[in-house]
Amino acid sequence: SQTIHQWPATLVQPVGSPLSLECTVEGTSNPNLYWYRQAAGRGLQLLFYSIGIDQISSEVPQNLSASRPQDRQFILSSKKLLLSDSGFYLCAWRKLPILYGYTFGSGTRLTVV
Amino acid sequence: ELKVEQNPLFLSMQEGKNYTIYCNYSTTSDRLYWYRQDPGKSLESLFVLLSNGAVKQEGRLMASLDTKARLSTLHITAAVHDLSATYFCAVDEAAGAQKLVFGQGTRLTINP
Numbered sequence: 775s776q777t778i779h780q781w782p783a784t785l786v787q788p789v790g791s792p793l794s795l796e797c798t799v800e801g802t803s804n805p806n807l808y809w810y811r812q813a814a815g816r817g818l819q820l821l822f823y824s825i826g827i828d829q830i831s832s833e834v835p836q837n838l839s840a841s842r843p844q845d846r847q848f849i850l851s852s853k854k855l856l857l858s859d860s861g862f863y864l865c866a867w868r869k870l871p872i873l874y875g876y877t878f879g880s881g882t883r884l885t886v887v
Numbered sequence: 888e889l890k891v892e893q894n895p896l897f898l899s900m901q902e903g904k905n906y907t908i909y910c911n912y913s914t915t916s917d918r919l920y921w922y923r924q925d926p927g928k929s930l931e932s933l934f935v936l937l938s939n940g941a942v943k944q945e946g947r948l949m950a951s952l953d954t955k956a957r958l959s960t961l962h963i964t965a966a967v968h969d970l971s972a973t974y975f976c977a978v979d980e981a982a983g984a985q986k987l988v989f990g991q992g993t994r995l996t997i998n999p
Contacts, residue, residue, distance in 0.1 A: 818975070
C-alpha cells in the first residue's frame with residue numbers, strides 16, 4: 775500500500791538552532807513531493823516541491839532549504855531557526871493516477887522558543 | 888499567479904441546517920480538491936473533482952465544480968456537530984509542476 779511518513783510529530787527548538795524534518799513515502803516510485811507550512815490559525819503555504827531526485831523548487835524566500843537524497847525521501851532543513859519558523863509543517867505527495875489527489879503526512883508541529 | 892479564495896471564512900450554524908461554502912479560483916484549471924482539518928491534525932481528503940460539472944457526495948457533504956465559472960461549492964445538508972472542522976479547497980495548477988494552491992479555509996462550527 776502507499777503511505778507517507780513524517781517525523782517528528784512535535785518539536786521545540788531554540789532560536790538559532792538547526793532543523794531537520796524528514797518525510798518518506800512507501801509503495802510508489804518517483805512521486806511528486808511537497809512541503810507546506812501552516813501558521814497558527816492560518817492557511818497552507820507551499821514552501822518547496824520536488825518532481826525528482828535533486829529537482830527541488832522553492833516557492834518563497836526564507837531561511838529554510840529542502841533536499842531529496844533518495845527517490846522517496848524529502849527533507850526540510852534550516853541552519854538557524856527564527857521565531858517566525860514556528861508552525862505546522864506538512865509533507866505531501868501526489869498520487870497517480872491524479873484522481874487520487876494529494877495525500878498529506880501527519881505533520882510536525884514546530885515551536886521555536 | 889493562481890489565487891484561491893473561499894467564503895465565508897467563519898461559519899457558525901445550528902444542527903439540522905443547510906449551508907454552502909464557496910471556492911473561487913483565478914486561472915483555468917479542472918482539478919479541485921476539498922480537505923477537512925480537525926484542530927491540531929493533518930488534512931483529510933474529502934473530494935477530488937476533475938472535470939467541469941463534476942459532483943460528488945459523501946454523507947451530508949456534496950461538492951461540485953464549475954470550471955467555466957471557476958467555482959466550486961461544498962454543500963452541507965442537515966449539519967451535525969461531528970462536521971465541525973476547518974474545510975479547505977485547493978486547486979491544482981494543471982501545467983508545470985502540478986502543485987496545490989489552497990484557499991484560506993472555512994472554519995465551521997456546528998452548534999447543538
